[in-house]
Amino acid sequence: MELAGVATVAGFVLGTLCAVGLRSGGGMARLCSIYVEAIRNTPLLVQIFLVYFGLASLGLRLSAFVVAVLALTINVAAYTAEIMRAGLDSIPPGQIEAGECLGLSRVQLYWHVLLLPAMERVYPALASQFVLLMLASSVCSQISAEEMTAVANHVQSETFRPFEAFIVLAGLYIVLSVLMRAVFWLLGLALFPRRRRLGTAL
Amino acid sequence: MTDKDPVVELRDVHKSFGALKVLDGVSLTVARGEVAVIIGRSGSGKSTALRCIDRLEVIDDGEIVVCGHRLTDAKLNLRALRQDVGIVFQSYNLFPHLTVAQNITLAPVSVKRVSRAEALETAQAVLRQVGLQDKADAYPEQLSGGQQQRAAIARSLAMKPKVMLFDEVTSALDPELTAEVLRVMEDLAASGMTMVVVTHEMSFARRIADQLVFMHGGRVRETGPGDILLDPQTPELRQFMSHELHAATR
Amino acid sequence: MEIGQLNANHAAFLLQGAMWTVVLSAIACLGGGVLGMGVALCRVASSRFLRGASGAYVQLVQGTPPLVAMFLLYFGLPGIGFDVPALIAAGLALVVNVSAFLGEIWRGCIEAVPRPQWEAAECLALSRIQRLVKVILPQAVRIAVPPTVGFSVQVIKNTSLASVVGFVELARSGQIINNSLFQPFVVYAVIALVYFALCYPLSRWSRVLERRAGSWRRRPAGLATLAAP
Ligand SMILES: Nc1ncnc2c1ncn2[C@@H]1O[C@H](COP(=O)(O)OP(=O)(O)OP(=O)(O)O)[C@@H](O)[C@H]1O
Ligand SMILES: [Mg+2]
Numbered sequence: 243m244e245l246a247g248v249a250t251v252a253g254f255v256l257g258t259l260c261a262v263g264l265r266s267g268g269g270m271a272r273l274c275s276i277y278v279e280a281i282r283n284t285p286l287l288v289q290i291f292l293v294y295f296g297l298a299s300l301g302l303r304l305s306a307f308v309v310a311v312l313a314l315t316i317n318v319a320a321y322t323a324e325i326m327r328a329g330l331d332s333i334p335p336g337q338i339e340a341g342e343c344l345g346l347s348r349v350q351l352y353w354h355v356l357l358l359p360a361m362e363r364v365y366p367a368l369a370s371q372f373v374l375l376m377l378a379s380s381v382c383s384q385i386s387a388e389e390m391t392a393v394a395n396h397v398q399s400e401t402f403r404p405f406e407a408f409i410v411l412a413g414l415y416i417v418l419s420v421l422m423r424a425v426f427w428l429l430g431l432a433l434f435p436r437r438r439r440l441g442t443a444l
Numbered sequence: 445m446t447d448k449d450p451v452v453e454l455r456d457v458h459k460s461f462g463a464l465k466v467l468d469g470v471s472l473t474v475a476r477g478e479v480a481v482i483i484g485r486s487g488s489g490k491s492t493a494l495r496c497i498d499r500l501e502v503i504d505d506g507e508i509v510v511c512g513h514r515l516t517d518a519k520l521n522l523r524a525l526r527q528d529v530g531i532v533f534q535s536y537n538l539f540p541h542l543t544v545a546q547n548i549t550l551a552p553v554s555v556k557r558v559s560r561a562e563a564l565e566t567a568q569a570v571l572r573q574v575g576l577q578d579k580a581d582a583y584p585e586q587l588s589g590g591q592q593q594r595a596a597i598a599r600s601l602a603m604k605p606k607v608m609l610f611d612e613v614t615s616a617l618d619p620e621l622t623a624e625v626l627r628v629m630e631d632l633a634a635s636g637m638t639m640v641v642v643t644h645e646m647s648f649a650r651r652i653a654d655q656l657v658f659m660h661g662g663r664v665r666e667t668g669p670g671d672i673l674l675d676p677q678t679p680e681l682r683q684f685m686s687h688e689l690h691a692a693t694r
Numbered sequence: 695m696e697i698g699q700l701n702a703n704h705a706a707f708l709l710q711g712a713m714w715t716v717v718l719s720a721i722a723c724l725g726g727g728v729l730g731m732g733v734a735l736c737r738v739a740s741s742r743f744l745r746g747a748s749g750a751y752v753q754l755v756q757g758t759p760p761l762v763a764m765f766l767l768y769f770g771l772p773g774i775g776f777d778v779p780a781l782i783a784a785g786l787a788l789v790v791n792v793s794a795f796l797g798e799i800w801r802g803c804i805e806a807v808p809r810p811q812w813e814a815a816e817c818l819a820l821s822r823i824q825r826l827v828k829v830i831l832p833q834a835v836r837i838a839v840p841p842t843v844g845f846s847v848q849v850i851k852n853t854s855l856a857s858v859v860g861f862v863e864l865a866r867s868g869q870i871i872n873n874s875l876f877q878p879f880v881v882y883a884v885i886a887l888v889y890f891a892l893c894y895p896l897s898r899w900s901r902v903l904e905r906r907a908g909s910w911r912r913r914p915a916g917l918a919t920l921a922a923p
Pocket of ligand 2: 492612
């Protein structure tokens with residue numbers, strides 16, 4: 243659970259930076275785009291193993307939890323980058339010029355004129371991506387990170403009632419995904435007052 | 445049957461969208477072969493009235509009879525009604541994945557079950573009627589706005605409707621293209637088609653109307669021959685006319 | 695040619711695994727496509743019951759990780775007396791998963807066909823079925839091609855989960871090779887490359903299709919960016 247939570251926050255930050263990188267042009271954009279394409283076109287399971295064994299072969303002995311967080315972050319950051327880039331691309335250039343005319347600094351410009359409105363636009367896509375991440379964290383049971391699926395696996399091997407154990411597990415995930423959607427919806431209302439007041443998408 | 449027997453009849457029709465009263469007791473009779481033209485300000489309920497006639501909107505109160513179909517009947521045969529009524533919208537609404545000929549033959553073949561050959565023959569005929577005989581195999585996006593609108597008219601005509609409804613069919617067109625569409629409509633009127641036309645083209649309205657209907661605030665405020673435009677009886681129509689005059693000369 | 699200690703035998707084994715990945719993907723796409731079509735049609739049906747039931751189905755399936763669905767089918771069903779082979783368990787889990795996602799994508803495509811098209815068809819006296827089949831679906835299909843191709847990439851990636859129920863596809867064949875080589879990083883890097891070789895062309899193609907889809911082919915907002923990890 244914390245697994246997905248930590249990875250969501252870290253992945254969002256990393257992904258947003260990467261989205262900015264993607265738009266910067268030059269070598270940086272190249273690098274970011276290779277990263278994004280590599281992640282988006284390979285399975286999470288394989289990525290997890292790569293991180294797990296890659297770190298091990300570098301001589302780093304980290305707990306399964308840290309490895310899982312790392313792998314999930316790397317994964318979701320790529321998807322976030324892609325979504326945020328679409329959001330940034332949808333901001334009309336006139337907005338940026340208007341911001342420049344107001345004498346905003348580069349950071350202010352990025353924050354107020356680009357990132358926030360872009361985020362508002364792609365918020366639904368981001369939210370569903372993060373719900374998918376939560377569901378995907380089940381895969382981390384494969385490197386024995388202690389999360390729900392791994393626990394259910396324990397339970398079923400001790401009780402010999404696999405059907406019940408996995409039905410309950412599936413039910414838990416469904417409840418969690420519904421909860422997460424609700425939380426994201428509320429968060430959206432809190433974050434974007436315009437949406438709350440006008441009830442329309444940007 | 446006489447020449448005067450009504451094809452479209454609205455009696456005290458009421459219609460609201462939520463709290464907004466759009467039709468507030470509209471009555472209107474259109475006889476066979478007659479051309480009724482509805483004019484009025486934006487938002488006065490013209491489109492809604494037209495849509496009610498084709499039962500695209502369900503009315504709250506009153507009565508509508510179209511070609512013998514009582515629209516408030518529980519047992520109304522909607523598809524039979526739609527075969528008798530043709531409607532053309534401001535946004536042509538041609539099917540973009542079909543050629544003009546396919547657009548036109550679709551309904552006759554799948555609804556009236558006429559043979560493809562016969563449907564194609566009809567298509568040729570209606571296309572000639574609207575001056576598009578050489579565009580049968582074009583896709584809608586290859587046509588100009590005026591051509592698309594004429595194709596849409598042809599598509600309706602191919603169903604051999606008993607009455608045609610036109611909702612501001614030239615509003616999205618340049619003056620030149622407008623003229624070619626209006627000409628088609630005038631020919632159609634001359635051929636004896638019963639028509640209900642909503643338009644903002646005042647001179648056209650006067651020319652073509654057997655009956656001119658001025659709507660205001662969801663009611664019919666004035667009705668009569670086309671010449672009532674020259675001598676408005678109500679202040680609303682007078683104001684509307686001076687407004688239109690300004691718009692035309694601008 | 696050898697990478698690390700990977701030799702031709704290993705390569706042949708991996709290739710076989712890759713073939714099963716493709717087969718499993720094809721099963722998932724075809725089965726999920728057929729079922730997903732049903733889901734999409736139910737989601738836009740006039741019957742409130744069908745709409746509600748299919749909506750609930752989508753919610754349930756999309757809320758369950760495919761991995762857990764596979765566990766349930768492969769380890770769970772034997773627990774109540776049904777033995778299921780790995781291919782069936784993995785295939786079924788994927789088919790159900792794909793049907794829910796494709797169903798939603800396609801519903802979006804059907805709804806992206808402008809309302810006036812429905813209305814124009816209605817005014818020509820076409821029946822509801824005729825409207826759907828002759829006017830709406832042909833337009834929706836064209837809108838649907840890019841996101842569907844894009845989604846097939848997710849399907850290929852999700853087949854890797856079948857390895858956990860012991861089905862020997864690409865990821866599992868990598869694990870098996872690793873058990874004799876003990877060079878996990880190299881092996882998984884090669885596996886990742888093979889997946890990339892399978893997925894990247896599809897990703898590119900879907901993007902090209904998307905860019906080409908101009909003029910009347912309007913695209914539902916946000917679909918292109920929605921993707922499963
Ligand atoms: N489906 C609907 N739901 C809610 N309100 C509607 C709907 N259709 C029309 N209205 C409202 O009803 C009023 C009358 O609309 P209508 O389209 O009939 O006007 P109109 O006379 O055709 O105007 P115009 O010349 O602009 O076409 C308008 O205020 C419009 O906003
Ligand atoms: Mg109107």
